[in-house]
Amino acid sequence: MMGENFPPLLELQNVSKIFTLKPFFGPEKRVEALRNVSLTLQAGRALAIVGESGSGKSTVGRAVARLFRPTSGRILFAGRDIAGLTTHADQMSYLRMVQMVFQDPFAALNPAHKIRHHLVRPLILHRGLKGDALEEATRQTLVDVELDPDVTLDKYPHELSGGQRQRVNLARALAVDSRLIVADEPTSMLDVSIRRSVLDLMRRLKLERGISFLYITHDIATAHYIAEETAVMFAGQIVEYGPSASVIRNPQHPYTQLLLSAVPDPAVRITGGRGEQGQPFSMHAETVRNSSRRPVGQPAEVASGHFVYHHLDMSPPMGDIAQHA
Numbered sequence: 464m465m466g467e468n469f470p471p472l473l474e475l476q477n478v479s480k481i482f483t484l485k486p487f488f489g490p491e492k493r494v495e496a497l498r499n500v501s502l503t504l505q506a507g508r509a510l511a512i513v514g515e516s517g518s519g520k521s522t523v524g525r526a527v528a529r530l531f532r533p534t535s536g537r538i539l540f541a542g543r544d545i546a547g548l549t550t551h552a553d554q555m556s557y558l559r560m561v562q563m564v565f566q567d568p569f570a571a572l573n574p575a576h577k578i579r580h581h582l583v584r585p586l587i588l589h590r591g592l593k594g595d596a597l598e599e600a601t602r603q604t605l606v607d608v609e610l611d612p613d614v615t616l617d618k619y620p621h622e623l624s625g626g627q628r629q630r631v632n633l634a635r636a637l638a639v640d641s642r643l644i645v646a647d648e649p650t651s652m653l654d655v656s657i658r659r660s661v662l663d664l665m666r667r668l669k670l671e672r673g674i675s676f677l678y679i680t681h682d683i684a685t686a687h688y689i690a691e692e693t694a695v696m697f698a699g700q701i702v703e704y705g706p707s708a709s710v711i712r713n714p715q716h717p718y719t720q721l722l723l724s725a726v727p728d729p730a731v732r733i734t735g736g737r738g739e740q741g742q743p744f745s746m747h748a749e750t751v752r753n754s755s756r757r758p759v760g761q762p763a764e765v766a767s768g769h770f771v772y773h774h775l776d777m778s779p780p781m782g783d784i785a786q787h788a
């Protein structure tokens with residue numbers, strides 16, 4: 464999609480994921496979490512995946528992290544289909560190169576262990592360090608995420624702030640020399656005052672260390688801090704994709720316009736409290752959300768690299784629609 468000459472670091476080709484739920488009572492339910500999602504991320508860049516709760520954005524991240532296999536489609540990392548990583552060595556190597564940073568910075572850290580333990584383990588396991596070299600690398604990893612090793616190394620996770628804990632999670636990804644960090648709502652549990660500094664750190668890691676980020680967020684207004692490109696998802700589908708600035712300043716899909724209309728910053732506010740036909744906002748929102756559930760066709764390029772997906776006219780039956788709500 465981006466027309467660059469070197470192979471992308473990450474490519475999703477028509478990836479679909481159907482979860483089958485087997486309730487104790489009643490019939491089996493199918494949830495189409497992803498529907499033909501195609502995305503491209505070049506090395507050293509960041510792609511934001513933006514959408515409301517249930518849109519499928521975390522499912523993209525978890526599929527990339529190999530937490531499950533897609534139902535159909537392919538995920539390529541540096542040109543190689545990750546479904547083909549069958550040897551232990553290949554899987555370990557992928558786990559090292561692709562790290563996840565989750566919303567809850569506490570959950571990913573073992574409360575029984577000091578910060579030193581969380582960093583030393585990956586450095587031994589993935590880089591084979593020991594002795595002075597191990598100590599030096601451990602300290603440097605904390606410095607790289609703007610934490611003071613003298614103060615931080617011998618603390619337990621609960622002795623750090625949420626922002627500091629998220630920095631430790633990023634440090635663990637650095638410790639193993641990750642090439643891609645899948646950051647799923649990495650700042651949404653942090654105080655508003657420190658969200659920006661964590662995003663700034665991620666941006667710096669991208670620019671200075673060449674680490675790529677898949678930045679998953681419900682907050683379209685933060686996408687452009689870190690991500691050159693933004694993909695907007697709704698009901699398991701990409702509805703708009705392109706350079707973040709273009710998507711934010713010139714949103715083409717009604718759902719993207721709806722997301723932006725909820726952003727409090729007047730600089731990125733696109734519409735007011737009423738829809739195009741002058742309906743009250745909530746009614747307009749429901750109309751947009753309902754029509755956005757329909758399957759999409761081929762994307763149309765509306766500006767350089769900026770694509771909007773138009774919906775096909777054949778709406779799925781209402782029963783299917785409800786599954787994406």
Ligand SMILES: Nc1ncnc2c1ncn2[C@@H]1O[C@H](COP(=O)(O)OP(=O)(O)OP(=O)(O)O)[C@@H](O)[C@H]1O
Nearest residue numbers: 482484494496514515516517518519520521522523
């Ligand atoms: N393991 C699972 N089993 C069954 N359904 C799932 C599973 N994981 C996700 N889903 C469903 O897939 C859809 C997409 O979920 P996903 O978590 O990707 O959305 P999201 O946009 O990341 O939302 P949130 O921000 O709330 O996590 C939802 O309908 C969700 O209920």
